Amino acid sequence: xxxxxLLLSLVAMLGEAGQRRFVPLFIHDVRFVAEIxxxxxxxxxxLMFRRSIPRNYGMLFxxxxxxxxxxxxxxxxxxxxxxxLNRNRQVVDMFVDVPPCVSDPCxxxxxxxxxxxVLEIRGDLSRELKLKVGDTLFFSID
Numbered sequence: 001x002x003x004x005x006l007l008l009s010l011v012a013m014l015g016e017a018g019q020r021r022f023v024p025l026f027i028h029d030v031r032f033v034a035e036i037x038x039x040x041x042x043x044x045x046x047l048m049f050r051r052s053i054p055r056n057y058g059m060l061f062x063x064x065x066x067x068x069x070x071x072x073x074x075x076x077x078x079x080x081x082x083x084x085l086n087r088n089r090q091v092v093d094m095f096v097d098v099p100p101c102v103s104d105p106c107x108x109x110x111x112x113x114x115x116x117x118v119l120e121i122r123g124d125l126s127r128e129l130k131l132k133v134g135d136t137l138f139f140s141i142d
Contacts, residue, residue, distance in 0.1 A: 020035055020036075021035070021036040021038070022034060022035055022036065023036060023060070023139050023140060023141065024139065025058065025060060025119070025137060025138065025139040026137065026138040026139070027121075027126075027129050027131055027135075027137055028129060028130075028131075028135075030056065030129060031056060032056045032057060032058050032121070033054075033056065033057050033058075034057075034058045034059065034060040034119065034139060035057070035058070035059045035060070036059075036060055036062060036141070037059055037060065037061045037062065038062050043061055046059060046061070046071075046076070046120065047059050047076055047078070047080065047120055048074070048075040048076055049075055049076075049077065050076075050077065050078060051077055051078070052078060053078065053121075053122055055122060055125070057121075057122075058119050058120055058121040059119070059120045060117060060118075060119050060139065061117065061118040061119075061120075062116075062117055062141055063115075063116050063117070064116075065116060066086060066087055066114035066115060066116045067114050067115070067116075068110060068111055068113075068114055068115075069084060069110070069111045069114075069115045069118055070108045070109065070110040070111075071108065071109050071110075071118065071120075072101060072106040072107065072108050072109065073098055073099070073100050073101040073106055073107075073109075074101050074106045075101075076100050076101065077100050078100065078122070078123065079097050079098060079099055079100065079122070079123025079124070080097075080098050080120045080121065080122065080123050081094065081095065081096050081097065081098070081120070081121050081122070081123055081124065081125055081126040081127075082094065082095040082098055082109050082118060082119075082120060083118065083119040083120075083121065083126060083131065083137075084111040084113070084115035084117075084118050085115055085116065085117040085118070085119065085137060086113070086114065086115060086116060086117075087116045088136070089117065089136050089137050089138065089139065090134060090135065090136050090137075091131060091132065091133050091134060091135045091136075091137070092111065092112075092113040092114075092115055092133060093111040093112050093113055093115065093133065094126060094131070094132075094133065095109045096123075096124060096126055096127050097123040097124040097127070098123065099123075119137065
């Protein structure tokens with residue numbers, strides 16, 4: 001019975017990992033692996049419940065158009081930078097080192113300018129990389 005439970009949980013994990021999609025993304029000359037959040041389910045879950053993420057790892061939220069975007073940190077256990085990008089992949093707004101939500105309701109972090117993409121990376125990393133509004137990130141979504 002234990003072997004069957006282990007096998008079923010491994011199959012479930014592999015199925016979830018198989019649904020994930022990744023693209024290379026560059027901030028200046030630093031290469032990242034960006035997990036794509038394209039579907040509504042992926043975007044709602046985001047990086048919730050993760051205890052850590054690697055230094056050069058992020059989640060890229062992809063939308064069909066530019067609009068004011070709002071994010072919160074509900075059930076997110078790590079500090080993150082939220083980087084808002086326009087259709088040309090230029091940084092239009094950022095929130096640096098956003099802490100996990102500890103009270104309900106959680107505060108929202110809303111872009112001042114319409115964005116088509118939002119990148120979440122480890123907290124304070126954008127400051128370390130000297131990322132600023134107007135910089136362009138490089139990635140391709142097929």
